[in-house]
Amino acid sequence: MKKVLFVASEVVPFIKTGGLADVTGSLPKYFNKDEFDVRVMLPKYMAMSDEYKSQLKYKAHFYMDLAWRRQYVGILEMEYEGITFYFVDNEFYFAGTVPYGNIYEDIEKFAFFCKAALSSLPLLDFRPDIIHCHDWQTGLLPVYIKDIFMDNPFYHGIKTIMTIHNLKFQGIWDMKTVKDITGLNAKFFTPDKLEAYGDANYLKGGLVYADLITTVSESYADEIKYPFYGEGLDGLIRARQQSLVGIVNGIDYNEYNPETDPFLYQNYNAKNFRKEKIKNKRGLQEELGLAQNDKCFMIGIVSRLTDQKGFDLIDYVIEEICTEDTQLVVLGTGEEKYEHLFRHYAWKYSDRVSANIFYSNERSHKIYGACDAFLMPSMFEPCGLSQLMSLRYGTIPIVRETGGLRDTVVPYNEYESTGTGFSFHNYNAHEMLNAIRYAKTIYYDKKREWNKLIDRAMEVDFSWDKSAKRYEEIYRNI
Incomplete structure (x- = not known):
């Protein structure tokens, strides 16, 4: 049985701002359950509806250093439509009415999320073979595995996959602040690693260190190798093209079904x-x-x-x-x-x-x-x-x-x-x-x-x- 952990900043039905949430919420339901145990981890945002918050069960908690702060990390869990979801709880970072805010706050928030996600694994009865990271908010995860968690045998052999949902959003902030926040070794901030055009770039870190990169269509995987679509990272994408796969997203055919859709004035199908x-x-x-x-x-x-x-x-x-x-x-x-x-x-x-x-x-x-x-x-x-x-x-x-x-x-x-x-x-x-x-x-x-x-x-x-x-x-x- 292969164990896979999705880590993402938004997941349907709990929190959604765009298509990323549809993918991370729907895709896990479609894997062959006899061969794959796929679970999902996301932040526990205050903005989630009470309907879901009330169903969360306490799993564990611990304290973790992030830069100069010592932070509480709570782990809650819930089963929804046959999939186990883990929620990382910290009111300092995940308060507010929306999941994203000012980029300088998000930079620290998602450094915390990546480190907390990895730190929590030994407390779950689930050691993933693969951690599947989605977009820049999880870009530090493949980097952390190669740095702070490197010497811990628990993490040896865990593979990482980085999925680009939209290359335009990269999580960029000044290098000094990111060094302070992440606590990563200075050697990671060079042009062949996290540094890009003088700043630190979370997505770039993920793309450099992940074992495999995927993106959400074959044509986009091809397009981002060129400057017009490459958003400044086309050189890196070309360098890693052997590890790049394009897989088109799907949609939930139960939710989007003209024959049963409760929102339509009149249901219909391909025949009528x-x-x-x-x-x-x-x-x-x-x-x-x-x-x-x-x-x-x-x-x-x-x-x-x-x-x-x-x-x-x-x-x-x-x-x-x-x-x-x-x-x-x-x-x-x-x-x-x-x-x-x-x-x-x-x-x-x-x-x-x-x-x-x-x-x-x-x-x-x-x-x-x-x-x-x-x-x-x-x-x-x-x-x-x-x-x-x-x-x-x-x-x-x-x-x-x-x-x-x-x-x-x-x-x-x-x-x-x-x-x-x-x-x-x-x-x-x-x-x-x-x-x-x-x-x-x-x-x-x-x-x-x-x-x-x-x-x-x-x-x-x-x-x-x-x-x-x-x-x-x-x-x-x-």
Whole structure:
């Protein structure tokens, strides 16, 4: 039996700010239980809901040095959907209403978390063969194993895997402070280790010292070897490319299932969508005060409203997107200029644009179920989950060919009648607009072809089962 410990800063259903939490919360359920015992460790944030906090059981506690502070470490545990979760408790670090705050506070908080996670292992009845670290918040863990814990036989032979969910976030702060906080030996702060461009970089430490590196799609694994996507670490990624594997994320097919989804106005499946899916469009049009029109091409967007997600392209041609034969439904928060942009267009064209500048899980499901197409013109996208959800619901994705979007959406080919969506290659507003217009042409003029697109989209399998098998393979071979 191979024992694997996921260590992550956010995990569904306990705490979530993005796709990282979906991965660390869903993936462990899909491993073969006869061969793998996979457990998860995360911080016990004050921000967690009382529903979960009340179920935690005390496991152990101890005191640990971090820099000049002596800190309490509590370990609590809980079983949820068949998986054991461990929570690292310390109110000094994990108070507050959100999991992340100012970077200088987070730098110390996650140094504490990494050291506490490793220090707690001898007190658990679980010695992992592999520690699977996720993103920069756990980047110090592979480093600590090679330093402070090196001489303790308990830790000998434990392998580490570092997964990059988004290379943009690296955990960077000045070297002197990081030396003080982490207590790491000075030899670790050189350009071939934690130092990067004069500062200390947590993610870089993890990438240098982990036994294996994974990222969340094959295309992204390739892209980050080059300066445009490499965020200053492309040289290191190239140096370690033999140890780099890209595995596309999945989604939870029980939660995202149009046949049973409790949030939809009308459930449907791959057999009856021609008759039933339209009822979701009618329901959403009514709820959002849009013109009631079955025929109108409805585009959905569920996203953080940031440059990375391609909103500067949308900004450039939004007038052309919001033409009379199109409705646009947006859900999400982010940069103020984009929030204002969509609010303005919802005011200007109240019968065809709806700006929902907040986040609602229920509303997102309704958008996946109701829209004809889903727009994701990202500048870069390590994996992306929204396009997988839209495929599942037969809502045709229109995406830019980058990272996970390129790996999961097959461009429509009208001559061979293949493909599951529409895509464009260059980061260019008019190329995006052409893809939208092409999709509309098929939707309006070739209805049978459009329905076949939906057939193929709903057929593809991006459940966690597939990804879990790939991870199992690397766990066996490491």
